Amino acid sequence: RIFRGVQVFGLERLRQWAQGHEIIYLPSHRSHADYLLLSYVLYRAGIVPPHIAAGVNLNFWPAGPILRRGGAFYMRRSFGRDRLYAAGFRAYVDSLIRRGYSISFYPEGGRSRTGRLLSPKAGLLGMVIESALRQSARKVAIVPVYVGYDKVWELNSYFKELRGAQKQKESAGELVKSAKLLTKSYGRVYLNFGEPIPLGEYADKHLPNWRDSLRKPGDELPPGWRDFVSRLALANHRRVNAAAIASPVSLAAVTILASPKGAVGKADMLSQLQHLVQLLEARPYSENLVVPERSPEAIVEWAAPIARIAEVPHPWGDLLDVADRDAVLLTYARNNIQHLFALPSL
Secondary structure, X not given: OOXXXXXXXXXXXXHHHHHHOEEEXXXXXXXXXXHHHHHHXXXXXXXXXXXXXXXXXXXXXXXXXXXXXXXXXXXXXXXXXXXHHHHHHHHHHHHHHHOOXXXXXXXXXXXXXXXXXXXXXXXXXXXXXXXXXXXXXXXXXXXXXXEEEOOOOXXXXXXXXXXXXXXXXXXXXXXXXXXXXXXXXXXXXXXXXXXXXXXXXXXXXXXXXXXXHHOOOOOOOOOOHHHHHHHHHHHHHHHHHHOOEOOHHHHHHHHHHOOHHHEEEHHHHHHXXXXXXXXXXXXXXXXXXXXXXXOHHHHHHHHHHXXXXXXXXXXXXXXXXXXXXXXXXXXHHHHHHHHHHHHHHO
């Protein structure tokens, strides 16, 4: 009801890796829909959905029990000095890894309010990676996942938060209010499974002699462990960005926000969109980059109602215009793919 389709890319590559590896999914995090969509896509593809590490803020009635039955396990934002809680949580993660269950969590730690990836947090990642490297029964692969939207349904609340409003706490009341989402359309959703990182091979390259510490009894960690986890987190982020999807709305946002006062001649916009598409074809950011729609006319036709781009008749040629507030909201879509044009623009 909310989205007009889900487009999935990189699924065959994932199937091949899943046949011989235990998978740890590290997706981008832009909406509460992310974890629902990932499990939905994997289930429909015949791949076992992962257990999902979720913030304890989502463990409220009635959503908490439903999400738990859908594979979620909850964790505090900070373990603090509660060593018993940390030990219990670590034991649970160890048991999931040893039994071969796939796991999904968000290294950014929270949803991006700007559309750009947030700096990764290494706490849970370090715990999962340590558990994966200590066992020798199964090969483990890190799979970066780009999750993109024509429009995220939390966009208005993000706009308010960036202007100083307090984040609304998740609750049953907020869940009831969200029912109005069913009356709106937010365009398409896009998932792209990026190039996996084989964990053992990556550790061999960047953490010499790790087996001497991690494959022996005890809690000793190899020298340089924290730097290794941070390097791995950034490597995953780079592969998420490499798997970006230049959706019609994001391409339209790049174009119209680069014009003075959020207005541009329709012919000029079509010409500029054609140029951007040709630029991505000639200088692709990576081989995993996806451009779902390449026709400028089709891009404008799809993006206009979602991004609220109005067509204004004019004797010298029709104009495309976006209101000031909608232009601010469009920065989210632009920021999703702005990195694709950074080096070509230079």
